[in-house]
Amino acid sequence: MIRSMTAFGAARADTPHGSVSIELRSVNSRFLDLHFRIPDELRQSEMPLRELLTANLGRGKVEIRGSITRRQRSDPDAINVSALEQAAALYAKVRAVLPDTPPPRLSELLAWPGVQSEDEGESIWAEAALTAATEALGQLQRAREREGQRLGVMIAERAAGVLGVVTQVEKHLPQLVSDYRERLARKLRETMDAAFPGGFQQITGSELSERLAHEATLFGLRIDVAEELSRLRSHLTELDRLLGGKGADRGAGKRLDFLFQEMNREANTLGSKAGGLEVTRAAMDLKLLIEQMREQAQNIE
Template sequence: MPVYSMTGYASASAQPDTRQLDNDGSSLVGVEIRSVNSRFLDLVFRLPDELRALEPALRELCQKELRRGKVEVRITLTRQEQQAWPQPRPEQLNQLARLQEQVRGWLSDAPVLSVNEVLHWCRGGASAAAPDDAAVISTVKQCLSALNEARAREGTQLTQMLLQRLSTLRDLALQAEPLIPAAVQRHRERFTERWRDALQSAGSHDISESALQDRALNEAAAYALRIDVAEELSRLRSHLGEIERLLSKGGELGKRLDFLIQELHREANTLGSKSVALELTSISVDMKVAIEQMREQVQNLE
């Protein structure tokens, strides 16, 4: 199942009925659908007065095809004139003759109607045929299909970007793992040295070397527990694996990914708060940058 972006645009138009064109002309149906990201499905319809009655059916159609996003559906009607000149009817010509005679009776200087003016008047008197409801719904379906294709293409691009960020986060986690033992060893050596200096300056010689070593080891062990980020890194890998699984599955996953991104950010923050080395701080910052980039793109997924 593809991954859909909530951002997209599509347009479609209905083919006019040639039988109506041969008569007095018809209305060409044009449909435009724009979609941007939103927490829920928000439908807005811009319809001409002739199609207001179709809004419930169009809303139901859109709800079947779309799950999330702020969607604007705009439908326009454009009059399609017949190609040949109209054939004036006798009653039209008689009416024009009477009107012309009446006007010239009052305004003797008024010019006589030309043939071109008569033909334009005859054409203008014909009204465009209203579009068939089935043709409108069919055109909207066609436009929705094109919109989903556009959203799927952008969703594919977003998926590739997210997978790249997942790879970056995995690499950063691998870089963080070997830094913890080295940090603990440095702390043990530094603590032992400071502890010995403190005892010498205080003049205490009652504590044996072995007791001093044991105390230093206990303090180092307690410190190692405080700065251990193995659990955070394990949870981070678990979240990365779940995100990758959801992206491969596809479908409606935007809200679940948004939650997982929040969890990733929490683990990265914890890693930074436990940082005891400049390298770990740098890794934590790089993780937050990558996670923020993912969060911005996840907001666009359906």
């Protein structure tokens, strides 16, 4: 199953001391790029979180936001006086340098690390952060899969358009080649008649016709696009396999990007060989459809 790189997930884990909230936001990127925006109390959990995300995500720029909400207690016995004294000493030092500094509010003092609990440790927050991140990651992955399905449908619709163009060109290809050979032979005869109005004493009529037919055949081969159409069909078969999730669990985005580059190369060759207006229009339509698919594939993991 293909996945988008754009998604969001958020979760919260509760502890006796409060709660930890984790938000995951991912957007397009060529590689997996993790950016952490977490408080100091959660720095111990950064490495486990990085390992968790690396093991489950292939590509994307992922922003990890973490926050802690401490549980406020009304019981005076739950106040850690020692931590409160440390906060007061720090405030006194600040006032010595900046006399106009206002005193902290009660809510700010209660949120000071260790004020409401003597046994609060970073390990408690780290465990809660990992629990919340695991749930947020599940949400992120499900959102990626839903968006990936929508992208797959849009790409499949364009692929059907490419197949229609290829089928239409294949249907008219024999007549296009034949008409081009006839036009070329007529033009060659007119050019040679204009160059040698007196005729050809050194060459017979049958030899002249044979040479003209040979040149027309060579030019006909130059505009024969059957090989390019066959390769486009082959690429469409591979595209259907990737969209179907066969062998494309991870890294489908890069495979699709390469596939569309090859399809665009075939469309360019088709346009360069165009022997008629129909083929020229078909090549332009193919390039447009392929570019639309390639734009959608930029968002696939």
